[in-house]
Amino acid sequence: MATSTSTLKRTRRNLPAAERREALIDCAQSLFFSKGYEATTIADIIARAEVSKGGFYHHFSAKEDLLEAVVARMTAAIIEQSRDVLANPGLDALERLNRFLHRTSDWKVDNARRLASVSRALLAQENTLLFQRILAAVTQTIQPLLLGIVKEGVEEGVFDVADPNLAAEVLVSLSHARREVIHDAIVMAEAGDVASGVRRIETRMKAETATIERLLGVASGSLVLVPKGAVRKMLAALAAAR
Numbered sequence: 001m002a003t004s005t006s007t008l009k010r011t012r013r014n015l016p017a018a019e020r021r022e023a024l025i026d027c028a029q030s031l032f033f034s035k036g037y038e039a040t041t042i043a044d045i046i047a048r049a050e051v052s053k054g055g056f057y058h059h060f061s062a063k064e065d066l067l068e069a070v071v072a073r074m075t076a077a078i079i080e081q082s083r084d085v086l087a088n089p090g091l092d093a094l095e096r097l098n099r100f101l102h103r104t105s106d107w108k109v110d111n112a113r114r115l116a117s118v119s120r121a122l123l124a125q126e127n128t129l130l131f132q133r134i135l136a137a138v139t140q141t142i143q144p145l146l147l148g149i150v151k152e153g154v155e156e157g158v159f160d161v162a163d164p165n166l167a168a169e170v171l172v173s174l175s176h177a178r179r180e181v182i183h184d185a186i187v188m189a190e191a192g193d194v195a196s197g198v199r200r201i202e203t204r205m206k207a208e209t210a211t212i213e214r215l216l217g218v219a220s221g222s223l224v225l226v227p228k229g230a231v232r233k234m235l236a237a238l239a240a241a242r
Contacts, residue, residue, distance in 0.1 A: 021059045024049050025073060028066040033114045037067060037121035064130050067121065071134050074115075075141050078107045086145070093153030094216075098224050100149070105230040112237030119238065123183040135176050143172045153216065160217025167215055174208050189235040197235045205231070 015023060027048040031040040042063055046056050060066055079086075082103040085096060108115065122131045147168035153159030161167045181204045185197035209225045216223070 017058075020049075020051065020055060024051065024056065024059055025066060025069045028063075029070045029073070032067065032070060032118060032121075037063075037118060038124075064133070067118070067130065068134050068137055070118065071122075072137060072141070074111070074118075075138050078104050079141070079145065081107050092156055093149050093158045094218060094222060096152070097146075097149050100145075101225060102227050105227050109230055109233045109237070112234045113240070115238070119182070119186065123179060123186065131179065139172050139176075143168050146171050150216070158218070161215070170215060171212065174211070178204060178208075185231075185235060186238055189239040192239070194232065194235050194239055198232050201231045201235075202226075 024045065028040070028045050031044055031048060035044070040063070042056065045063075045066065046053060049056070060069075082100050085091070085099040085103060088096070091099065121127055122134065147164060150159060150161060150164040150167050150171075154161050154164055159167075178201075181200060185200040188194070188197035188200065205226050209223050210220065212225065213220055213223050
C-alpha cells in the first residue's frame with residue numbers, strides 16, 4: 001500500500017539526527033543543481049526536506065553551510081573514485097599523481113552539468129568570502145593527500161623537492177588561483193564561444209604544468225595536469241547546462 005504524505009512527514013521528522021542532516025544535504029544539492037544556488041532559499045530546502053525551521057537550524061546556520069557540505073561531499077566522491085590509484089603499490093609517485101589528476105578530471109567531466117550551478121556560485125565575485133571558506137575546507141582534505149604523494153616521490157627519488165610540505169601547499173594554491181581564469185572561460189563558453197574558453201584554460205594549465213614539473217624536479221612532459229580533451233568536454237557540458 002502506498003505511503004501517505006502524513007506518514008512520510010512523520011518518518012522524516014523521526015529520522016536520527018545524522019540521517020536528517022544527510023537528507024538536508026541531499027535536498028540542498030538537488031535544488032542547487034536544478035534551480036541554482038542563488039535562486040534556492042532556505043525555505044525551499046526546508047520544504048523539500050519536510051523538516052521544521054528548528055530542525056534545519058539544528059544542523060546548519062545558513063545556506064552557505066549547506067553549499068560547503070555539498071562541496072565536501074563532491075570532494076569525497078572524487079577521492080573515493082581514486083581510491084584504487086592512491087592505494088596501488090605498483091605505481092611510483094609520478095604515476096600515482098598523474099592517474100589521480102586524470103581520475104579527478106574524469107569525475108568533473110562526468111558531473112559537469114551538475115557542477116554548473118555550484119561553479120557559478122563559487123566564482124561569483126560577491127561570494128569571494130564563501131569561496132575562500134570552501135577552498136579552506138577542501139584544502140584540509142586534498143593537501144594531506146598530495147603531501148603523501150610528494151613525500152613518496154622524494155623517498156623513491158622520483159621527485160627532487162626541498163620541502164614536501166611547501167610543495168603540497170603550492171600545488172593546492174595553484175589550483176585555487178585559477179578562479180578568475182575558470183570564470184572567464186565559463187563566461188566565454190556560455191556566450192557560445194567554447195573554443196576561446198578552452199584556450200583560456202589550456203594556456204593557464206600549460207604554464208601550471210611547467211611550473212609544477214620544475215617544482216617537483218621532473219622532466220618536461222612528465223606531468224599530465226589535465227587529459228587531452230577534458231577542458232573542452234567540461235566547458236561544452238557547462239555551456240549546455242546554462
